[in-house]
Amino acid sequence: MLYREMGQTGEKVSILGFGCMRLPIKGSYDQIDVERSSELLDHALNQGINYLDTAYPYHGRGTSQGGASELFLGEYFAGNSRRDEVYLATKSPTWLLEEEGDLDRFLDEQLKRLQTDCIDFYLLHSIKERQWFDLEDLGVLEFLDRATSDGRIKYTGFSTHDTTSFFKEVVDSYQWDMCQIQYNYLDEDIQAGKEGLQYAASKGVGVVIMEPLKGGVLANHVPVEVQKIWDESQFERKPAEWALRYLWDIPEISVVLSGMNTIAQLQENLNTAENGLPNSMASEEKQIMEEVKKVYMGKIAVECSACGYCMPCPSGINIPQCFSYLNQAEMLEEYSEVKSQYYFMLKETEMAGNCLECGLCEEICSQHLPIREKLKEVAGKMGN
Ligand SMILES: NC(=O)c1ccc[n+]([C@@H]2O[C@H](COP(=O)([O-])OP(=O)(O)OC[C@H]3O[C@@H](n4cnc5c(N)ncnc54)[C@H](OP(=O)(O)O)[C@@H]3O)[C@@H](O)[C@H]2O)c1
Incomplete structure (x- = not known):
């Protein structure tokens, strides 16, 4: 296993991290298959993986209550005394925080669930621009100081x-040790994106993918x-190997998390990690990835540049975001993953189905897009 430093912490983390959001299950999502999941973790740890990522809601019945992933990890380490071999990362469920005491309450509950005295990396989970000021008012940053000390x-x-701009604002708001962003060869220009990744790294903040x-x-x-x-x-590689090698080629990335749920997937990704050195991709390989990216991009449904001129929409719709989700779904020819993000990220009022067809957006759209027609397409395909 190869290791990289996590930002400026001095900690050496395995370049492949184990995501505990998609563990093997028995039937429903909240019923973890303990035997198979333990086997996976045994194998991961034996092969040198030392970074595990979980969160309060993973393998739960919904985001309003704790899930089984943290509990499973607590039991797993209680049974084998290997806790010291790994860095455990978990996250505060920011959408459930209502008063200052909630921050401590959730952390204390998570320490119990994980059966540990200290969480190595504690993240504010999936923060959004619209809630950031409320979280600051609640004292999240003071809480992080307190819980660290x-x-x-x-x-x-x-x-x-x-968005990238919000991401950069958050990076600048505190002395973070690390951040976690969605990133892969198709996501260089959405969310934090390449700009955010490089920005965080330039400030010494470790980047986990x-x-x-x-x-x-x-x-x-x-x-x-x-x-x-x-x-x-000329390269004999599976699609997952291309995608992972692309990420490990980037020196600013510390850990790439994957949610592997079979030994075969885990072993394949471990094998790929053996060659995951920074700046190791040859120019022919990068050229091939560019061609692949072009094919995906050719499937884009709306040529929205997300300039935001159409905003604010009088009905409250987040027009650029709606188009971004439509584009991702069309590009990937897959709706279920993207749809779940659409419902998770957008407020109901921001969804395409609220369009009253006033047409004000089309008068100012820099790309002259038929926005009303395209919003109908989004609403039809996403179900609202
Ligand atoms: N903070 C957040 O908001 C947030 C959001 C999302 C994820 N995360 C964390 O990040 C981790 C990684 O994200 P992710 O689980 O979405 O990672 P991912 O690697 O993009 O997706 C995992 C899925 O990829 C497939 N897979 C993995 N390796 C494979 C291989 N070698 N060959 C074929 N398929 C393979 C499996 O799909 P199948 O099951 O279909 O086989 C697996 O369930 C999560 O587990 C979680 O810990 C955090």
Whole structure:
């Protein structure tokens, strides 16, 4: 296993991290298959993975209550005394925070669930621009100082799926040790994006990647035209290997998390990690990835440049975001992953289905897009 430093913490983290959001289950999502999940973790740890990522809601019945992922990890480490071999990362459920005491209450509950005295990396989970001021008012940053100095957490971080500008604002708001962003070869220009990644790294903030395979879509739903490019190249690689190598080539990335749920997937990603050195991709390889990216981009449904001239919409719709989700779904020929993000990230009033067809947006759209017609398409395909 190769290791990289996590920002300026001095900690050496494995370049492949284990995401505990998609553990093997028995039937429903909240019923973790303990035997198979333990086998996976045993194998991961034996092969040198030392970074595990979980969160309060993972493997839960919904975001309003704690899930089984933290509980499973607590039991797993209680049974094998290997806790010291890994860095445990978990997250504060920011959408459930209502009063200052909630921050301590959730952290204390998580320490119990994980059966540990200290969480190595504690993140504010999926923060959004619209709630950031409320979180600051609630005292989240003071809480992080307090919990670090009393030893309940070792390092601080945050994750977000929001815009680049918001991401940079958050990076500048605190002495973060690390951040977690969605990034893969198709997501260089959305959310934090390449600009955010480089910005965080330039400030000494460690960067952990989530959804490197877009939740599996880049590995398992490959369009025929893309597969043809892979097949015709001189390299014999599976799609997941291309996607992961692309990320490890980037020196600013510390850990790439993947949610592996079979030994075969885990072993394949471990094998790929063996060659995950920074700046190791040859120019022919990068050229092939550019061609693949072009094919995906050719499937884009709306040529929205997200300039934001159309905003604010009188009905409250977040027009650029609605188009971004439509584009991602069309590009990937896959709706379920993108749809869940659409419902998770947008307020109901921001969804395309609220369009009253006033047409004000079309008068000022820099790309002269038929916005009303395209919003109908979004609403039809996303279900609101
Ligand atoms: N902070 C946040 O808001 C947030 C959001 C999302 C994720 N995360 C964290 O980031 C972690 C990683 O994200 P992710 O789980 O979406 O990662 P991912 O690697 O993009 O997707 C995981 C899925 O990819 C497939 N896969 C993995 N390796 C494969 C291989 N070698 N060959 C074929 N398919 C493979 C599996 O799909 P199948 O199950 O379909 O086989 C697996 O469930 C999560 O587990 C979680 O810990 C955090």
